[in-house]
Amino acid sequence: MTRLELAVPVDAPAETTWAAVTDWARQGEWMLGTEVRVTAGDGWSAGTELSAFTGLGPVGFTDTMRVTEWDPPRRCVVRHTGRVVRGTAEFRVVPHGGRSEFVWSEDIPALLGLVFAPGVRWSLRRFAEFAREYHR
Numbered sequence: 001m002t003r004l005e006l007a008v009p010v011d012a013p014a015e016t017t018w019a020a021v022t023d024w025a026r027q028g029e030w031m032l033g034t035e036v037r038v039t040a041g042d043g044w045s046a047g048t049e050l051s052a053f054t055g056l057g058p059v060g061f062t063d064t065m066r067v068t069e070w071d072p073p074r075r076c077v078v079r080h081t082g083r084v085v086r087g088t089a090e091f092r093v094v095p096h097g098g099r100s101e102f103v104w105s106e107d108i109p110a111l112l113g114l115v116f117a118p119g120v121r122w123s124l125r126r127f128a129e130f131a132r133e134y135h136r
Contacts, residue, residue: 001087004107004113008124011132014095017102018073020131021091024050030126032119033060045056046070050078102127 010017020026024043028035034054041048048067054060068088069077073094076091078091087107094101108116 001107002110002113003105004108004117004120005103006117006120006124007101008128009096010100010102010128012100012134014093014100015073016134017093017100017131019136020134021093021127022072022076023134023136024131027052030052030123032123032126039064041067044070044072049081049109061085098123100127102131 012020022044023038024038033056034052036050036052039049039051046067046069048070050065050067052065054063062082063080063085064082065078065080068078068079069075073093074091078089080086080089085108089104089106092103092105094103102124104120106124107122
């Protein structure tokens with residue numbers, strides 16, 4: 001496993017960036033080929049369970065996760081619990097005055113990183129636009 005860490009500046013305050021990134025049902029609006037839903041818990045605390053389908057049409061896989069750390073508006077850590085994806089992932093929001101930075105880090109197999117990283121970079125650029133205009 002290797003740790004992939006990517007960041008994007010966001011022209012929105014940290015609280016808005018946090019709300020946008022933890023709006024699980026809307027992650028498909030910015031995350032490439034992924035739809036996320038809350039399967040247990042309230043969606044805003046440790047213990048929340050999530051299910052994310054990643055793919056095109058019916059071809060893909062389901063990634064299940066449990067939120068293990070929840071520190072709004074700074075940090076969310078999830079542990080992947082499915083058969084395909086394992087390890088942890090972390091979303092961090094770093095305030096910069098009236099702006100912020102969104103940092104995505106995830107444990108992935110080294111070879112998968114070569115394929116996965118470009119899609120995450122693309123998704124993070126889309127996220128910056130999504131968060132800038134975000135309204136719940």
